[in-house]
Amino acid sequence: MTHWHEFTHIKIWFRERLSPLHLLMAIILVTTVVSEWQMSWCEHLVGAYLASSNDKRPEIGTVWETEDRTTTAQSYLKTITDSRKEATRYAREASSFIQLASGILPGQWTHISKTHFKQLYLALPEPTATELIPTLELVWLFNGTGMDKIFCEGKSHGLDIYFLTPDNRVIRQISLSRATVANLDQDNSIFKGTLEDIHDFSGTIYPANQFFKATLSLPPETLSELIIRPERLLPDRGKISRVGIWQDQTPAYVQMGFEVHGSRGDMVIFTKGRNWAVKQLIQRLTGSAQ
Amino acid sequence: MLRLIKWISTLFYMGLAAGGCAMLLLFFFIFYGAEELPRLPHPLARIIETPKTQIYAATGEKLITLGKKEPVPLSRISPHFINAILAVEDHRFMEHSGLSKLRTLKALYITLVQPGRIQGASTITQQLAKNLFFSFKQTYLRKFKELLIALQIEHTFSKAEILHAYVNQIAFGAGAQGVERAARVFFGKPAADLTLGEAALLAGLPQSPSRYNPYRHYDRALKRREVVIHRMVTMGYLTREEADRVLQEKPTLAARHADARTGSYFLDTLITQLIQEYGKDVVFHGGIRVTTTLNTAMQRAARTTVKKGMDKLDVALGLNKSDKSIPQVALVAIDTGSGAVKALMGGRDYYGSEFNRAISSKRGVGSGFMPFIYYAAMKQQNIHGGTVMTNPAMDAPIQEDQTLSSESPTGIPHAHGKMILKQALTLSVDTITDQLMAKTGVKSVMDIARICGISSPLESVDPRGMAAAQVSPKEMAGAYATFASGGVHHDPFFIWRVEDALGHVIYEHLVQGKKVLDAATAFQVVDMMQSVVDNGTAKRIRQKGFSHPAAGKTGTAPDGCDAWFTGFTPGLSTSVWIGYDTPKKINAPGKPTADITAIAIWTDFMSEALKDDPARPFSIPDGISFKTLEPLMGCPPGIKNTSTFIIPLKPGQTLCGDIP
Numbered sequence: 023m024t025h026w027h028e029f030t031h032i033k034i035w036f037r038e039r040l041s042p043l044h045l046l047m048a049i050i051l052v053t054t055v056v057s058e059w060q061m062s063w064c065e066h067l068v069g070a071y072l073a074s075s076n077d078k079r080p081e082i083g084t085v086w087e088t089e090d091r092t093t094t095a096q097s098y099l100k101t102i103t104d105s106r107k108e109a110t111r112y113a114r115e116a117s118s119f120i121q122l123a124s125g126i127l128p129g130q131w132t133h134i135s136k137t138h139f140k141q142l143y144l145a146l147p148e149p150t151a152t153e154l155i156p157t158l159e160l161v162w163l164f165n166g167t168g169m170d171k172i173f174c175e176g177k178s179h180g181l182d183i184y185f186l187t188p189d190n191r192v193i194r195q196i197s198l199s200r201a202t203v204a205n206l207d208q209d210n211s212i213f214k215g216t217l218e219d220i221h222d223f224s225g226t227i228y229p230a231n232q233f234f235k236a237t238l239s240l241p242p243e244t245l246s247e248l249i250i251r252p253e254r255l256l257p258d259r260g261k262i263s264r265v266g267i268w269q270d271q272t273p274a275y276v277q278m279g280f281e282v283h284g285s286r287g288d289m290v291i292f293t294k295g296r297n298w299a300v301k302q303l304i305q306r307l308t309g310s311a312q
Numbered sequence: 313m314l315r316l317i318k319w320i321s322t323l324f325y326m327g328l329a330a331g332g333c334a335m336l337l338l339f340f341f342i343f344y345g346a347e348e349l350p351r352l353p354h355p356l357a358r359i360i361e362t363p364k365t366q367i368y369a370a371t372g373e374k375l376i377t378l379g380k381k382e383p384v385p386l387s388r389i390s391p392h393f394i395n396a397i398l399a400v401e402d403h404r405f406m407e408h409s410g411l412s413k414l415r416t417l418k419a420l421y422i423t424l425v426q427p428g429r430i431q432g433a434s435t436i437t438q439q440l441a442k443n444l445f446f447s448f449k450q451t452y453l454r455k456f457k458e459l460l461i462a463l464q465i466e467h468t469f470s471k472a473e474i475l476h477a478y479v480n481q482i483a484f485g486a487g488a489q490g491v492e493r494a495a496r497v498f499f500g501k502p503a504a505d506l507t508l509g510e511a512a513l514l515a516g517l518p519q520s521p522s523r524y525n526p527y528r529h530y531d532r533a534l535k536r537r538e539v540v541i542h543r544m545v546t547m548g549y550l551t552r553e554e555a556d557r558v559l560q561e562k563p564t565l566a567a568r569h570a571d572a573r574t575g576s577y578f579l580d581t582l583i584t585q586l587i588q589e590y591g592k593d594v595v596f597h598g599g600i601r602v603t604t605t606l607n608t609a610m611q612r613a614a615r616t617t618v619k620k621g622m623d624k625l626d627v628a629l630g631l632n633k634s635d636k637s638i639p640q641v642a643l644v645a646i647d648t649g650s651g652a653v654k655a656l657m658g659g660r661d662y663y664g665s666e667f668n669r670a671i672s673s674k675r676g677v678g679s680g681f682m683p684f685i686y687y688a689a690m691k692q693q694n695i696h697g698g699t700v701m702t703n704p705a706m707d708a709p710i711q712e713d714q715t716l717s718s719e720s721p722t723g724i725p726h727a728h729g730k731m732i733l734k735q736a737l738t739l740s741v742d743t744i745t746d747q748l749m750a751k752t753g754v755k756s757v758m759d760i761a762r763i764c765g766i767s768s769p770l771e772s773v774d775p776r777g778m779a780a781a782q783v784s785p786k787e788m789a790g791a792y793a794t795f796a797s798g799g800v801h802h803d804p805f806f807i808w809r810v811e812d813a814l815g816h817v818i819y820e821h822l823v824q825g826k827k828v829l830d831a832a833t834a835f836q837v838v839d840m841m842q843s844v845v846d847n848g849t850a851k852r853i854r855q856k857g858f859s860h861p862a863a864g865k866t867g868t869a870p871d872g873c874d875a876w877f878t879g880f881t882p883g884l885s886t887s888v889w890i891g892y893d894t895p896k897k898i899n900a901p902g903k904p905t906a907d908i909t910a911i912a913i914w915t916d917f918m919s920e921a922l923k924d925d926p927a928r929p930f931s932i933p934d935g936i937s938f939k940t941l942e943p944l945m946g947c948p949p950g951i952k953n954t955s956t957f958i959i960p961l962k963p964g965q966t967l968c969g970d971i972p
Contacts (some may be wrong), residue, residue, distance in 0.1 A: 035317060062409040067466025068342055069410070072460060076352055076468075083350035083445030088597065092362055095598035098591070111611070121859075161774075173822065184822055192824040203644040 034180070075125070105130050113174060118145055126176040139183075144188050145285045148250055148274065149275035149294045155196055167193050212259075213290040217281045220290065223266030227305055230280075231266040237307040239261060240299070248299040255291060260284020267300060277299040342460065349457055350445045356469050356477045363599025367579065369606040369650070370808060376579055379596040383480040386472060386493045390506035393491060395513035397479065397545040403438040407476070410437040410466035411459060427576055431938045436461040440478045483519025498526065500566035508554070509561040513539045526565055534562070565680040577658030577668045578606055582806045583803045590810075591821075599813035605652035605806055613920035614643050614655040615910065621913035622660045625890070628905045636859050639906065642669035642785040644804075645886040648793040650823040651802030653786070654884070655921070667893070674768050674782040675874040679740045681757075681781050683795060683837050684764065686737055688747040688756045691833045697734030697840050698941050698959035701744045732941070734957050738848035739839040740866060759874060763828040764791035784886040788878045788901025792893055795838050795863070795883035798931060799829030832962045838863045838930055839960050841879075850877060852908065852968055856915045862929040864914070868907055872897045875906035877914045882930050884921060935963045 038044070055270040058064050072299065081089075110132040112125025119142055126132060134142075143151055143160065152214050162183050163169050174181060181198040217223045228236075237248065249255075255262070259284040268277035279290040295303075317715060365378040366588065398405050404412050412435050419433035436441065441461035455884050466472060484494035491514065495503040499510050506514065516536035517524050526533035541558055550558075582604055586595045594600060618641050631638055638660075645655040658668030667673070668872070690696060702737045736744040758770050767784045783791075786804055794801040802825050809821040841863035845853050857905045864879020873895035878887040889911075890906045891898050898906040940956050959967065 032317065035321075054720070059413065062411075064468060065409040065411055065463045067335055068460065068462040069465075072349065073348055073352075073468050075346055076464070079347065079349055085353060085444040086350065088362060089353075091593040092597040095596075096363075096590075097599070098594055098811045099818065102818045103812055103814075106816070151491040171402060184824070185551050186822065190822050192822055195824070230434065260497035266524040 026074065079223055102258055106132060116142065116144060119198060120203055122174065123181040123198050124176055128176045128178045131173065131175040134174055136172060138293045139172050147294065160261045163194055169193055182243070213292065214287065215290065216288045217279055217290055218265065218268040220279060222268045223279055228264045228265050230264055236303055239306060240302060244299045244302055248303060250296070252293065252296045255280055255293065259289065267304065314493045315741055352464055352468060356473050365598060365600045365602070367582065367602045367604060369604060369608045371608050373606065373608050375606065384503055385475050389479060389491055389503045390511050392508045392511035393503065393515060395549040396512045396540050399547045399549055400515055400540045403547050403805065405436050406471060408435055410462035412478045416927060423553045428517050435462065436478050437465050437474055440474060440764070441465060445724060447893060473838055482518050486527060487687060491565055498565055499563065506601045508622060510563045513563055514545065516540045516926055529793070536762055545841055556963045575662055576672060577662060578611065578656040580666065580668060581671055583655070585806060586627050595607060598701070600809045602807060603807055603809040606656060607654040609647055610655040612915050614645065616655045617913050617916035617920065617962070618643055618657050618660060620878045620916065621909050623908060625909040634836045636956055637892060637894070639890055639898055640669055641913070642673065642889045643913065644670045644785045644789040644888065645884055645917070645921065646793050646804050648796040648883055648885050649878060651790065651804045653804050653806050653902065654759070669889065670785045672784070674784055675889060676869025676871065677781050677788060677876055678867035678869045678874065679742065679745070680788060680865050680876045680878055682737060682740065682745050683792070683865055684761045685745055685749050685752065685757050685839060686733065686840065686954040687829065687833060687910040688760045689752040690836060691830055692752050692756055694965065695733065696836055696959060696961055696965050697732060698955070699733045701733060701736055701747060703743055704732050704739055732957065734840045734843055737766045740849050761791065763801065764794040765803065766791050769848060785889045789885045789887035792878050792880050792887065794829060795834050796880040796882055796885050797825065798831040798933060799827060800825035801828045832936055835930065835933050835936060836960050841865055845879060850879065850911050852911050853915045856912070858915045858919050860922055861929045866907055866911065871895065877910040879914055881918065881922060882928055883916065883925070886918060936960045941967055
């Protein structure tokens with residue numbers, strides 16, 4: 023059976039196919055295909071469209087992963103160098119070993135100049151300085167060895183200071199433990215409270231009058247050696263009421279505490295005395311006590 | 313006829329409809345799928361800008377550059393190469409818009425009609441797109457995305473920019489990415505100086521870098537070059553005569569680069585360590601600058617002497633190149649004053665086997681462990697090199713007036729039944745070592761080995777001796793260095809300094825020794841080990857003319873599978889190991905072939921390494937005094953004695969009841 027829309031004769035089919043509409047469609051189709059083949063306008067069109075949406079697309083693929091890795095690496099390296107720069111800045115600005123130790127965190131390191139180290143060292147009270155490193159040894163390090171640079175490294179336990187030759191050989195190492203730093207801090211700080219609050223002074227607390235009377239009775243050569251840095255007591259913080267002497271000390275120095283009553287409450291100011299001079303003082307104190 | 317026309321007509325319309333649907337689908341994919349396409353970088357050259365990590369020797373020479381890309385403008389690339397790569401990869405490059413329709417249709421036809429066979433039709437732009445953004449997994453979706461990106465590249469960038477990016481990032485194999493790097497790797501010259509023959513060979517590689525790797529398959533690479541040259545003739549870049557002339561040429565490859573690997577056991581170790589410390593990204597993309605401990609002259613000496621020694625050993629063992637199982641070797645040289653690793657060979661040929669025996673291989677050290685036993689015993693029991701011991705292996709009674717006429721295999725007179733400690737170590741007498749071990753205790757000896765830097769497990773060691781201890785050559789060199797430096801141990805290290813791309817120091821090594829041994833006792837052991845070199849089991853060192861003060865100890869594993877010699881001068885400690893990877897007896901029957909080779913390699917290496925250094929003696933600790941005695945009884949020499957030992961004594965130590 024032939025359907026109504028099917029042609030029944032070939033002439034009819036040709037006539038239908040060669041109608042102006044069909045011819046126009048054929049020309050358009052052929053022109054489209056040939057022009058695309060020749061001019062690649064379709065590729066250009068797609069390329070242009072993709073270019074227009076480029077900025078909205080994600081940064082994915084090998085090249086971006088490589089760039090990501092570079093960025094990650096550089097960011098990681100920057101963290102390290104920034105950390106070191108920060109340590110260097112803290113170290114440069116440090117005016118005491120306490121500041122130096124607190125400025126260089128565990129894992130950070132930096133160099134400090136010999137001049138700077140000397141300044142920090144000289145700023146320490148004599149007994150503390152000697153405990154850190156004997157002055158004569160420091161003289162030897164600075165003048166008698168090939169010491170070229172000083173390297174400071176923050177550790178979990180505090181700060182390590184290395185004296186190095188030009189080829190990074192360690193000549194001497196000092197460990198500034200947290201306890202040492204705390205002691206340094208104690209040198210420069212004031213304890214809020216009274217002498218009774220500090221167990222180590224128990225049994226060796228003397229009234230200020232008695233202390234100073236005994237002190238001033240010492241020979242001048244002993245008196246001048248008795249208290250290291252007595253100027254620490256000069257600022258007007260209040261009236262000194264009692265003085266404590268810390269018995270259990272290093273062979274060379276004895277810790278002393280001056281209890282002050284002032285407008286800002288009770289406080290103890292720490293200083294140190296030479297052991298041999300303090301012994302003479304204690305003899306006088308106990309003698310006078312008797 | 314009518315029916316046929318009907319059919320054709322139906323097919324045509326169906327095709328037209330299908331084409332229309334396909335076009336619609338295509339546009340759908342483009343417009344909706346475009347969002348998932350990767351973003352194109354601007355400028356395209358940015359893809360080549362990766363900071364390079366540079367690794368230097370302690371002596372200043374550059375050892376290797378990692379992540380290196382050397383982009384060069386097209387004007388600095390040989391035109392032969394440009395012509396060759398265009399001819400073979402994409403001869404219509406200047407005409408198409410990212411897609412070669414004819415090639416694509418052909419490829420499509422082959423792919424559809426011949427299942428299993430995939431025909432490539434990628435233009436240079438498509439290859440660039442693939443290299444920049446996509447994995448190498450072949451999928452239709454990936455190909456489609458690659459095509460879209462190629463179209464965008466073509467639309468956005470000029471042909472020169474595309475070609476520049478392509479030739480500067482394409483992989484040529486052997487670790488060479490980019491034409492400049494490839495030219496330097498394969499021919500040791502810049503890309504601008506490539507000859508026609510060389511350029512054609514290079515242009516043939518990108519299709520399959522490993523298949524055509526000229527170092528491994530030179531003939532295959534030449535065949536591929538023929539294809540390139542024929543393409544160039546077809547495209548009119550060459551005349552037939554020129555092509556024939558070029559085909560006669562056989563380009564000479566640069567000798568240094570064999571493939572992408574570092575070519576160095578030292579660098580492998582170093583890079584692994586850097587990766588552990590900073591991660592892969594920093595090492596390969598961070599652009600850091602690393603100064604290592606390597607001394608290039610010593611490393612050269614190590615390479616040469618190891619090759620020479622092992623070639624001789626092959627001959628002595630009757631081996632030839634076709635043998636699958638050949639003995640291996642490791643050598644480590646460490647600066648005794650710092651622990652810096654100055655030379656390292658982890659095997660006889662890196663390209664034959666990358667396994668680093670100098671660090672990763674733990675092998676039986678045999679009597680090489682004796683110095684630790686002797687030190688532990690001498691320290692614990694306050695005995696010295698002149699202390700008399702009884703050797704139960706020799707049962708003849710000692711005569712008081714016996715002259716020293718009998719000779720040991722090493723040429724040293726020895727007593728029948730008794731000998732002094734120094735002689736026992738000189739001759740490597742196991743029975744006396746066993747006695748010392750028994751008296752001293754395994755734990756004490758292990759403690760000494762540990763503090764000297766032996767970190768390998770020793771727990772299972774036979775209490776009768778430490779001969780079963782399995783350690784690496786690096787550990788041995790580092791541990792012996794502790795004796796050389798008067799009892800101060802330095803951990804072996806490889807890196808002096810690491811800087812970022814701007815020169816900021818991010819790491820520097822501090823040389824800090826740890827006093828682990830008593831200097832005087834260590835010196836007494838060193839004195840005995842000097843005797844090993846001067847008169848004992850390693851006297852070949854002196855016979856070969858090495859005159860620097862030196863000390864050391866041979867070692868052969870109890871099962872005969874490992875031969876060692878570890879020795880040192882005051883400044884350099886070197887350990888040499890020889891053995892098979894799969895343990896089997898290393899010496900030729902009845903001959904200490906490998907032991908001799910280990911000593912020979914050590915001697916040749918040290919002679920070369922120290923040729924410009926003045927000889928200096930081992931420093932003598934305070935309080936040490938020297939006494940002369942004959943080796944039989946540990947007493948001062950009698951009139952008839954012609955051979956004597958000089959024994960260093962610590963304060964309070966005596967010989968034969970002498971008053972100190």
